[in-house]
Amino acid sequence: MVLHKFDLDKMILIAASDAGGVAGKPVREEDPNGELEDTVQGACVILAANKMPSASHRTKVPFLPWRSSKLKRRVSSTLAGEALAFSQAMAGVEWLQLMVRVHAPW
Numbered sequence: 001m002v003l004h005k006f007d008l009d010k011m012i013l014i015a016a017s018d019a020g021g022v023a024g025k026p027v028r029e030e031d032p033n034g035e036l037e038d039t040v041q042g043a044c045v046i047l048a049a050n051k052m053p054s055a056s057h058r059t060k061v062p063f064l065p066w067r068s069s070k071l072k073r074r075v076s077s078t079l080a081g082e083a084l085a086f087s088q089a090m091a092g093v094e095w096l097q098l099m100v101r102v103h104a105p106w
Helices: 078-102
Strands: 012-020 041-049 063-070
Touching: 012 078, 041 078, 063 078
Parallel strands: none
Antiparallel strands: 012 041, 041 063
């Protein structure tokens, strides 16, 4: 993994998220814990850059944290699963932004 030096005043955090799996599938009757037969998986990655990447301009964009886990709630639709994965990504961006600002040398 290569981490490039960034000007903290210009650093942009970028998040991408996705969710997949069986959404809204009924609970199996034989399962005493009430768990879903298949669960929805949510994933997110946070990137950093000195400027917003685009198709016409290249920029160095290293991966910072990434996460892939089962969603903590049962969802009734694919859209709800995507929204929960996006919410996890935004929470990660807010946490990382706070850590960068608190520990910045200024």
